[in-house]
Amino acid sequence: METCRSCGASLPTSDRFCPRCGTPLSAPAPGAADPTLPTPLDPTVVVPKGTAWKPDSPTLSPTSQVSGGRFVPGAMIAGRYRIVGLLGRGGMGEVYRAEDLTLGQEVALKFLPAGLERDPDRLKRFLNEARTARQVTHPNVCRVFDIGEVEGQHFLTMEYVDGEDLATSLVRIGRFPEERAVEIARQICAGLAAAHDQGILHRDLKPANVMLDGRGRVKLADFGLAGLAAGFDNTDVGVGTPAYMSPEQISGREVTERSDIYALGLVLYEMFTGKPAFRGGTVAEYRQFHLTGSVSQLSSHVQGLDPAVERAIMHCLEKEPRDRPASALGVSAALPGGDPLAAALAAGETPSPELVAESGNRAGMAPLRAVLLAAAAIVLLLGSGRWAGELSLANFAPLDKEPAVLMDRAQEVLKQSAYREQVYTHPVDRAWGFLIWGEVISEVAASDSSRSRWDALKDRPDVMSFWYRQSPDLLMPNPSLGPVFIRGPVSLTNPMPATPGEAIVVLDLQGRLRRFEVVPKRYSTGEPAEPDWSTLFALADLDTSRFKAVSPRYQRFMAPDLRRAWVGTRADQPAVELRVEAGAFEGRPVLFNVATQASLLNLGKDPEPLSWETERWVINLATPLIILVVVLVAVRTSRRNISQSHSDTRGAIRFGSLMFVLFLSAASLTSHSLYSRHVGDEIWPIIAGAMFVGIAGWSLYLAAEPLGRKTWPAMFVSSSRLLSRRRIQWRDPVIGQAILVGLMAAGLDFALRGPVRWDLLTHAQGLPPQLPWINTDLLAGKMPTLALLLAQTLNLVFAFIQIMILVLSRHLLKKKWPAIILALAVWTLIAGPGSPTEAGFILMSSAIGMFVLLRWGVVALAINRLALSLIWQIKPADWSSWHAQGSLLLVAVLVATTIWGTWAAMGERAPRR
Numbered sequence: 001m002e003t004c005r006s007c008g009a010s011l012p013t014s015d016r017f018c019p020r021c022g023t024p025l026s027a028p029a030p031g032a033a034d035p036t037l038p039t040p041l042d043p044t045v046v047v048p049k050g051t052a053w054k055p056d057s058p059t060l061s062p063t064s065q066v067s068g069g070r071f072v073p074g075a076m077i078a079g080r081y082r083i084v085g086l087l088g089r090g091g092m093g094e095v096y097r098a099e100d101l102t103l104g105q106e107v108a109l110k111f112l113p114a115g116l117e118r119d120p121d122r123l124k125r126f127l128n129e130a131r132t133a134r135q136v137t138h139p140n141v142c143r144v145f146d147i148g149e150v151e152g153q154h155f156l157t158m159e160y161v162d163g164e165d166l167a168t169s170l171v172r173i174g175r176f177p178e179e180r181a182v183e184i185a186r187q188i189c190a191g192l193a194a195a196h197d198q199g200i201l202h203r204d205l206k207p208a209n210v211m212l213d214g215r216g217r218v219k220l221a222d223f224g225l226a227g228l229a230a231g232f233d234n235t236d237v238g239v240g241t242p243a244y245m246s247p248e249q250i251s252g253r254e255v256t257e258r259s260d261i262y263a264l265g266l267v268l269y270e271m272f273t274g275k276p277a278f279r280g281g282t283v284a285e286y287r288q289f290h291l292t293g294s295v296s297q298l299s300s301h302v303q304g305l306d307p308a309v310e311r312a313i314m315h316c317l318e319k320e321p322r323d324r325p326a327s328a329l330g331v332s333a334a335l336p337g338g339d340p341l342a343a344a345l346a347a348g349e350t351p352s353p354e355l356v357a358e359s360g361n362r363a364g365m366a367p368l369r370a371v372l373l374a375a376a377a378i379v380l381l382l383g384s385g386r387w388a389g390e391l392s393l394a395n396f397a398p399l400d401k402e403p404a405v406l407m408d409r410a411q412e413v414l415k416q417s418a419y420r421e422q423v424y425t426h427p428v429d430r431a432w433g434f435l436i437w438g439e440v441i442s443e444v445a446a447s448d449s450s451r452s453r454w455d456a457l458k459d460r461p462d463v464m465s466f467w468y469r470q471s472p473d474l475l476m477p478n479p480s481l482g483p484v485f486i487r488g489p490v491s492l493t494n495p496m497p498a499t500p501g502e503a504i505v506v507l508d509l510q511g512r513l514r515r516f517e518v519v520p521k522r523y524s525t526g527e528p529a530e531p532d533w534s535t536l537f538a539l540a541d542l543d544t545s546r547f548k549a550v551s552p553r554y555q556r557f558m559a560p561d562l563r564r565a566w567v568g569t570r571a572d573q574p575a576v577e578l579r580v581e582a583g584a585f586e587g588r589p590v591l592f593n594v595a596t597q598a599s600l601l602n603l604g605k606d607p608e609p610l611s612w613e614t615e616r617w618v619i620n621l622a623t624p625l626i627i628l629v630v631v632l633v634a635v636r637t638s639r640r641n642i643s644q645s646h647s648d649t650r651g652a653i654r655f656g657s658l659m660f661v662l663f664l665s666a667a668s669l670t671s672h673s674l675y676s677r678h679v680g681d682e683i684w685p686i687i688a689g690a691m692f693v694g695i696a697g698w699s700l701y702l703a704a705e706p707l708g709r710k711t712w713p714a715m716f717v718s719s720s721r722l723l724s725r726r727r728i729q730w731r732d733p734v735i736g737q738a739i740l741v742g743l744m745a746a747g748l749d750f751a752l753r754g755p756v757r758w759d760l761l762t763h764a765q766g767l768p769p770q771l772p773w774i775n776t777d778l779l780a781g782k783m784p785t786l787a788l789l790l791a792q793t794l795n796l797v798f799a800f801i802q803i804m805i806l807v808l809s810r811h812l813l814k815k816k817w818p819a820i821i822l823a824l825a826v827w828t829l830i831a832g833p834g835s836p837t838e839a840g841f842i843l844m845s846s847a848i849g850m851f852v853l854l855r856w857g858v859v860a861l862a863i864n865r866l867a868l869s870l871i872w873q874i875k876p877a878d879w880s881s882w883h884a885q886g887s888l889l890l891v892a893v894l895v896a897t898t899i900w901g902t903w904a905a906m907g908e909r910a911p912r913r
Helices: 120-134 166-173 178-197 257-273 283-292 307-316 328-334 340-346 353-358 367-391 403-416 438-447 453-459 533-539 597-603 614-643 649-670 679-711 713-723 733-764 782-793 795-813 816-830 836-856 858-871 882-906
Strands: 044-046 081-090 093-100 105-111 144-150 153-161 163-165 210-213 218-220 429-436 464-471 503-508 513-518 547-550 562-569 577-585 588-596
Touching: 081 105, 120 144, 120 153, 163 166, 166 210, 166 257, 178 210, 178 218, 178 257, 178 307, 178 328, 178 353, 257 307, 257 328, 307 328, 328 340, 328 353, 340 353, 353 679, 353 713, 367 733, 367 858, 367 882, 403 429, 403 464, 403 503, 403 533, 438 453, 438 588, 438 597, 513 533, 533 577, 533 588, 547 577, 577 597, 588 597, 614 679, 614 795, 614 816, 649 679, 649 713, 649 782, 649 795, 679 713, 679 795, 713 733, 713 836, 713 858, 733 836, 733 858, 733 882, 782 795, 782 858, 782 882, 795 816, 795 836, 795 858, 816 836, 836 858, 858 882
Parallel strands: 044 153
Antiparallel strands: 081 093, 093 105, 105 153, 144 153, 163 210, 210 218, 429 464, 464 503, 503 513, 513 588, 547 562, 562 577, 577 588
């Protein structure tokens, strides 16, 4: 039986090519072409040292032993290349060693077979594949420089490599020592990953296509069967060398990156053991092996082999593509010894996003450990949230009546105040909400300093109010100030009531009238008349006998034609002096305001020029100035990173798109005027704002990520795995563990800055406990709560501002700890600290965030900041009450995030071998 001249495999006489290495079994005559042979682009010419030439082998050989080529030594090609000699010929064409007289370096010229030149379709495909091969630029990939034509013959200009291929080395020395094999394996993985990163598949990876140059460096060669992953049809799938084809490739189903991973596993198997995984005689035998055969363990061939090597290679050789590693860098990271990130930094290189992502490969957590970590996060978050709820205003304010009840009460007030026309009973637009009266809280705090002083608020329904307003026209809030000018929700004072017929009713938590306003006509057509004020007194639950008339003093923006005022007290609060200011227009009330005498006296102070303390100027100016500088630096740095191809564009686009969608959704839910006939006018500022936030996030990512990847690459492992991969893997142990750590840190941070500070610290200092306020948006319904939730997610941009500050500090100071200290100081400053105590707690929170960022990465910090912003809003004392619904939605988000983190942290079960 005939044997292969290249690898020594036994061959049946019917075969024309070795099914193991692909070597032609007979050489065609010069200029002839085999129409059945694929035409690889073999981008490398290798001169084996100390080996004999094997005629017509695809392994290139010394020129002196090959003759009979199309060109003789000394011939000039295209006026630029001088032929040195013929290196090899075969079905793939002829390859010459030549001198590039323009650049003064040696290159390899590959001339296509005549049969291919005469076939327009194959020639077109060849040229397309040449363009594909040129896209790959990596130290471990042989370069294709250019394509030219001379006298109707096309040729490729390629990198010339002085060395030998891996197949020759294996024949010469057997298997490689483990340490050297791991080194070569990492370089093969790096080169293959570079091709995959461009969307290019090799499709014919085998030892003969792995070149070792004179310094022992790997050059991945022969992308002749390569092409874009999205460009293969059914006729392309099964092309390659049978001995190194994946099951899906040899059966003609598909070819993907994981098909190359399978071939990589076979190459590594042969390199570590010195033996192929399987020796077959025919293509059918190889097909049977790849589809149903099993590979013997590497340890059965090599004693003392590191188990990590065996696990990594056997993982590559799984029959199902989904069971193999997702990338070549994942294989590299699974190999023993060495840190790919540390190696890249030591070489002065910036690790690629793919290398950073794959360097974090780790096994999933044990289920028990993951569940315990999740339980700790839940206990810290919800436990501290419940503790804060017991201290907060929600636990003391008498929030007994639901908004729907109070809204009906407000509409009833209008009817009983003689406003029964259709313009008032069927308004065009309406809005409602809650507000907190700080003067009532200050009044209680001033009168009692005991630890139980806030219990007095349970009998003060006026500590909060429900406001309701309606209008015969659309309520159009004024745009907010800032980098984006969009209209937000309607509030009690925005827009200011100016449309005749517009009405405002403010009730306390028991439904008692606190303020009543109706904008009258601008021109009176009737005479002033006294309305029945007793009706409004009754609606306010005030006894007219306890009030006496005084001169009116309250100036409001409307101009009633009759004004009245009274002072007195409630029967249930005789110590609190109240003042009622009222006005009428044409016999109907347009103003009825109930307030404490103390709060109105504050309105009677003479105007004074605004005066800020020096520290307040510093804080209020430094924060926006620092953020502006950081954003401007980020824009400039991102442009430089893009021009130098250092940026992770895929991750930046995903992050910027996420910010765009989140802002668009939050602003759309918040906007009151968007859902009206003005939608065409209102949607554009929202879209512009979303684009601003999205571009800012995109720029910050493009600027911070490459700088951080250069100095602190481990910090970006989790974010690279989440954003930089072609397919997002939701069940990633690295991401899952980062989520759980971020949640735990948020719970710890909130417990220290919140309940511990409000309760235990004040008690230790002999002070009464503080009273945390509540976010009234959580009381205003599902849409405001959802808008609040989405708005909090925009803190991701702020998190990247913090990251940008850190990496810029490291870039400027060059040293780790000075950069960390400077970044902590700036983080604290832009958070706007007030008192020294507040500054200390913010510094502590910044230190927790810094530790999380440096130890567990960007995803952990992002989750930490998001969870922290949400838990600050959750302060329900009674989870079954109506006012806990908004908090429960936020709690559900935190619990769902914890469940996701737990599920991802455990990872997928390792496939059975």
